[in-house]
Amino acid sequence: MSYVDGFLLPVPTKNLAAYKKMARVAGKVWKDHGALHYYECAADDLKNAMGITFDGVLKPKKGETVIFSFIVYKTKADRKRVMKAVMADKRLKGDMNNMPFDFKRMAYGGFKTLVESHQ
Numbered sequence: 001m002s003y004v005d006g007f008l009l010p011v012p013t014k015n016l017a018a019y020k021k022m023a024r025v026a027g028k029v030w031k032d033h034g035a036l037h038y039y040e041c042a043a044d045d046l047k048n049a050m051g052i053t054f055d056g057v058l059k060p061k062k063g064e065t066v067i068f069s070f071i072v073y074k075t076k077a078d079r080k081r082v083m084k085a086v087m088a089d090k091r092l093k094g095d096m097n098n099m100p101f102d103f104k105r106m107a108y109g110g111f112k113t114l115v116e117s118h119q
Helices: 013-032 054-058 076-088
Strands: 003-012 037-042 064-073 107-112
Touching (some): 013 076
């Protein structure tokens, strides 16, 4: 079964273009090093009647957009190999203090796949 890294973060809406540009580069880097899939998704419909919404968990400030992203790998071991290569890739070396979002407010975790269904 595959392995997934998941991210949930608020991005100032005024920084979405810069975030998208950064994410395009990151997606290419992850895929070049072996990630199967790379997704960056901007919240579009967070008003639902079931459970707690993502914005309820993240508590974005006014003028922020919730981003949900995930990266799919073949296995957890493959994720470890890919992450090592990604972290060493010069295309991602930038000013960590000048990112289009606040790292301290990002939620991140690795997930074992329980069910996988493809068409």
